[in-house]
Amino acid sequence: MTDTAIDGDIKPATVASYLRRHPDFLVGYPELANELVLPSANGPAASLAVHQLRGLREKNTELETRLKELTAVAADNEKLMRRVHSLMLALLGASDVEDTVRHVVRRLTEDFQSERVRLVFFGDLAGLPDEPWLLREPHGASGLPEFASFLEHGDPVAGRLAPDKLHRLFGDTAPDVRSAALMRIGKDALLAIGSADPDRFHPGMGTLFLDMISTTVGSAIERARKAA
Numbered sequence: 001m002t003d004t005a006i007d008g009d010i011k012p013a014t015v016a017s018y019l020r021r022h023p024d025f026l027v028g029y030p031e032l033a034n035e036l037v038l039p040s041a042n043g044p045a046a047s048l049a050v051h052q053l054r055g056l057r058e059k060n061t062e063l064e065t066r067l068k069e070l071t072a073v074a075a076d077n078e079k080l081m082r083r084v085h086s087l088m089l090a091l092l093g094a095s096d097v098e099d100t101v102r103h104v105v106r107r108l109t110e111d112f113q114s115e116r117v118r119l120v121f122f123g124d125l126a127g128l129p130d131e132p133w134l135l136r137e138p139h140g141a142s143g144l145p146e147f148a149s150f151l152e153h154g155d156p157v158a159g160r161l162a163p164d165k166l167h168r169l170f171g172d173t174a175p176d177v178r179s180a181a182l183m184r185i186g187k188d189a190l191l192a193i194g195s196a197d198p199d200r201f202h203p204g205m206g207t208l209f210l211d212m213i214s215t216t217v218g219s220a221i222e223r224a225r226k227a228a
Helices: 012-021 030-034 048-092 097-110 145-153 163-176 208-227
Strands: 116-121 134-136 157-159 179-185 189-195
Touching: 048 097, 048 208, 097 116, 097 208, 116 163, 145 163, 145 179, 145 189, 163 189, 179 208, 189 208
Parallel strands: 116 134
Antiparallel strands: 116 189, 157 179, 179 189
């Protein structure tokens, strides 16, 4: 719009400046909302009221989409909580250390659809089974230099692991693991879950359920150790 004077001495810039200083101007003159015309990049010009209605509809669509996303997240979290609860119940019924670790791997594989599970024990724990998914480190935690930082901090880790870590955990199948989750299990072990899906585990995901699994498994193994 040009700055040519309208209605005598009033210039468009003056009107615009006034409206910026008085954004509630239309409150006193609501009938103008139906008379003012706004430009539109996607169609014909529309009145201010129609423009506001379009904005409200777009906002409502955005809120509905966000609500659906939150509902989906809540449903996924409920499923995970039920699976963690089932894991707890299964471990409560375990009779010894071997039974405990077998329950852990079975539940993670079947209930959590985990493609590859590894339990790495570096503590002196008797009664462990001989299985491909159970690894022993006779030199203790010092024999796992690749995981020194992780074992020191103990917080769950999710994402892509370095090749040396993957090979230590998954051996010849390491190239097939595109993402993984690591959990420290008490003072005796670490638990790893590997996936061919690069987005299954990532640094931005929450670690609440990984913490819960870690605590549950650690407590079950300690209970089985004391009962032996």
